[in-house]
Amino acid sequence: MFKSSFIVMVINMLSRILGLVREMIIGSVFGASGMTDAYVSATKIPNFFTTLFGEGSLGTVFIPIYNRGLEEKGKEKTDEFVFSILNLIIAFTSTMSVIMILFSKQILKITTGFADPERFEAANGLLKIVAFYFLFIALSGVVSSLLNNYKKFAVAASMGIVFNLVIIVGTLLLKNKMGIYGLGVAYLLSGVFQLLMMLPQFFQIMKTYKFVFNLKDPYVKEMFVLMVPTLIGIFGYQINEIVDNRFATMLPAGTASALNYASRLYLLPIGVFAISLSVVIFPTLSRAVVKNKRKKVRKVVQEGLAMLAFLIVPSSVILFGYAREIVTLVYKRGHFSNKAVTLTSETLQFYALGLLFFSTIHLLTRSHYVYKDRKLPVISSFIGIFTNILLDFLLYKQYRHVGLTFATSFAAMINFLILFVSLQRRYVRINVLKYIAILVISLGGSLLSFTISKLVKVSFLGSLGIVVNLLIFLIIYLLIWIAVFMIFADDKFKKDVARRFIKR
Incomplete structure (x- = not known):
């Protein structure tokens, strides 16, 4: 499982690096301006629905039902459920895309706070262009959830690479x-190419395609029932982004x-x-729960939490401590000004303060889903x-962009705590003390690493000096962590880790 996680992480790393290149190019060409505010606000709308119905969200409902269908009715009947x-989805998303085009102005009046006609009209034109991205x-x-279930992780994980490449080329x-x-045109085309790249492997699995609408299929009915709380939960998270953007567009241009x-x-x-790990873990958790393998479920969840702590805590310290240097390196060129850097x-x-909470929520939510518990994640999301x-309302006027992002991080912490406590009490008895110990070691090690790396000055490299600091x-x-491992790990654990490493 974790070998697959590593492969997906590498692909996602390439995708995210390309994502930074994409934003660097957009920042260089357009800066942080009223026009980029319009682009961000327009794409928030299809992104809202994209997160509801794409990016594996439906897969959290679809995959458990699909796996059970394979065992109960065989592949042929289960394929009809897929079709x-x-x-x-084609019927619904096409309808919603048309509605977005026809009522773009009304939608933007609700979702943005643009006071000037120029930004509003630009956002209106862009929304009409990108609407069908949703489909x-x-x-x-x-389709990507289906490929992941058959352990074809590479193609599905490469969607982000295609998305970024198309936008980069299109922008230039x-x-x-x-x-x-x-x-906006490049953004729309990126959706087309993401789907096209997965179709060959999809047809390898499905062999054919049928235009059927079997609403009487019990699996289809079950999926609709389970979708409602899932979508409501994700809806809550997306409303957060829309609300943040609404307050941000009421602040000075560029916010x-x-x-x-x-x-x-x-x-x-x-x-x-976080997402790479959750994508790989979810099918394994789903099968373990279906087969009532409680020990395996506990082991997978605990290893997932530990790995996230090990990886995310230092990431948070780096993004907080080296924020200005990183932003300068990545964005400061062309029309991206010093004010935009600040x-x-x-x-x-x-x-960065909420990074651990944002990351772990993905795993905790899916750990509830495998037990068909979708109510608690919904409640947690709405809290x-x-x-x-x-907090947005209370803080945005006085603290502006800082108030908005603090509100987002604090809300993520509340969501994390509710999900963690619920999982611990109701489903998986996590070793909390061990988890806290990993968090403490990760945080202490990160702070020490940051303090030492900060002492190294490489001013002759200019903005590239941060690369040396990050390597240190x-x-x-x-x-x-190697020292901690050598001191505290027992011999059996050391041998097990060594054996896994040798196999790889």
Whole structure:
């Protein structure tokens, strides 16, 4: 399982690096301006639905039912369930995309706080262009879940690479002819290519395609029943983003763009580590629960939590401590000004405070889903959204972008605590003391690594000096964990780790 996680992490790492290149190019060409605010606000709408129906969200409902169907009715009958779901998604998403085009102005009046006509009209034009992205990415979400279930992780994980490459190429080719609208066209085309790249392996599994709508299929009915609380839970998280953007667009021009640029950086470790791990773990957890293998479930969840602590805590310290240096290295060129660097780096610091919570929520939510518990994640999500909205309202005028990002991180912490306590009490008896010990060692090791790396000055390299600091941080952090491992691990555990390493 963790070998697959590593492969997905490597692919996601490439994807996230390309994502940074994408944002670097957008920042260089358009800066943090009113036009980029319009682009961010327009793409929030299809992104809202994309996270609801794509990115593996439906897979958390789809995969357990699909696996049970294979055991109970065989592949031929279960394939008809797949076709019905895909055809229903085509019908629904096409309808919603048309609605987005027809009522784009009304939607933007609700989701943005633009006071000037220029930004509003740009956002309106962009939303009409990107609306049908929803159709392609929703289909991609279900298809990628199916591929993951057959352990074809590489192609599904490469969706992000295609997304970023298409936008990068499209931006460079269309920037002079179409300006910010060329960015919208590239965004739409990225959805088309993401779906197309997965179709060959999809047809290897399915062999054919049927245009059936079997609403009487018990698995289809069950999926609709289970989808409702799942979508409501994800809906809550997406409402947070819409609300944050609404408040951000009421602040000076460039604020919404700064939040978006900072989010690209903090989403790097989330995408590479947290989502990769959750994607690989979920099918394993699902099968273990179906076969009532409680020990395996506990082992997988605990190893997942430990791995996230080991990887995410140092990422959080790096993003907080080196925020300005990282933002300068990644974005400061072309039209990206010193003011934009300050806005983005301050935003990044407060996102970094919630990084562990953002990351672990993915695993905790899926750990509830495998037990068919979708109510608690919904309740937890709505408590988080209420907390976020309340803090946004209280903080945005005085603390501006910092207040908005602090609210988001604090809400994530509340969500994390509810899910963690629920999982511990109701389903999986996690060794809490061991988990806390891993967190403490990770945090202590990270702070020590940061303190030492900060002492090294390589000013002659300019903005590239941060690369040397990060390498020193990484080396010290790994040495600390190796020392801890050699001191505290028992001989049996050491042999087991050595055996796994040799096999790889």
